[in-house]
Amino acid sequence: MDIEPLELDGLCLIRPARHGDARGWFEEAWSAPRLRAAGLDLAFEQDNLSYSVAAGTLRGLHFQAPPAAQGKLVSVITGAVLDVAVDVRSGSPTQGRHVAVRLSEDDPARLWVPEGFLHGFVTLAPHTRVAYKVTRAYNAEHDRCVAWNDPDLAIDWGVSAPVLSGKDARAPRLRDLPVPFPPGWRGKA
Numbered sequence: 001m002d003i004e005p006l007e008l009d010g011l012c013l014i015r016p017a018r019h020g021d022a023r024g025w026f027e028e029a030w031s032a033p034r035l036r037a038a039g040l041d042l043a044f045e046q047d048n049l050s051y052s053v054a055a056g057t058l059r060g061l062h063f064q065a066p067p068a069a070q071g072k073l074v075s076v077i078t079g080a081v082l083d084v085a086v087d088v089r090s091g092s093p094t095q096g097r098h099v100a101v102r103l104s105e106d107d108p109a110r111l112w113v114p115e116g117f118l119h120g121f122v123t124l125a126p127h128t129r130v131a132y133k134v135t136r137a138y139n140a141e142h143d144r145c146v147a148w149n150d151p152d153l154a155i156d157w158g159v160s161a162p163v164l165s166g167k168d169a170r171a172p173r174l175r176d177l178p179v180p181f182p183p184g185w186r187g188k189a
């Protein structure tokens with residue numbers, strides 16, 4: 001397994017070894033001891049799986065507000081996505097900046113998104129399945145969304161008219177929300 005830190009503090013790509021043979025391949029999708037040895041002591045409460053029929057389906061930008069904030073370990077089972085994480089930690093030197101990475105069934109890379117980030121993805125292929133582990137269970141009361149096309153975030157999703165849920169189509173701009181992760185907030189992971 002190797003870990004590739006990304007330019008926003010805390011964000012990284014985690015690539016488990018993919019052991020190929022004539023049948024296909026095997027990988028340890030998640031290993032607590034291997035991650036702990038690499039300095040990532042992560043505990044998860046829930047596994048999620050989402051299936052999107054069409055390419056150009058955009059889910060996001062989402063986060064759970066404290067005290068239900070979630071860290072997310074995101075992987076693609078089938079298909080491919082452009083996965084986006086936006087730093088919204090008050091006082092972070094990279095607050096407001098984002099990273100966009102391609103995740104696909106052909107690459108073992110997973111994206112680790114700590115608490116304090118908005119998260120979303122747009123599918124790059126039909127019949128895309130995204131599996132992700134979260135550090136806290138779903139909490140509808142603290143579930144929040146931000147407009148995918150918020151001009152302050154300037155994210156190039158590569159699509160102009162994505163398939164959206166009603167909730168995401170009506171999402172507010174970040175500036176119109178209460179500060180999601182206020183000064184002094186400290187995450188779990």
Ligand SMILES: Cc1cn([C@H]2C[C@H](O)[C@@H](COP(=O)(O)OP(=O)(O)O[C@H]3O[C@H](C)C(=O)[C@H](O)[C@H]3O)O2)c(=O)[nH]c1=O
Binds near residue numbers: 050059121137139167
């Ligand atoms: C997230 C979640 C949702 N739900 C229910 C609530 C709705 O009735 C239905 C669809 O929820 P939603 O439209 O929020 O699903 P997505 O748009 O895929 O949301 C996810 O997409 C982005 C990429 C994320 O990072 C979040 O993990 C998550 O918000 O599933 C649950 O029962 N449990 C859950 O943990």
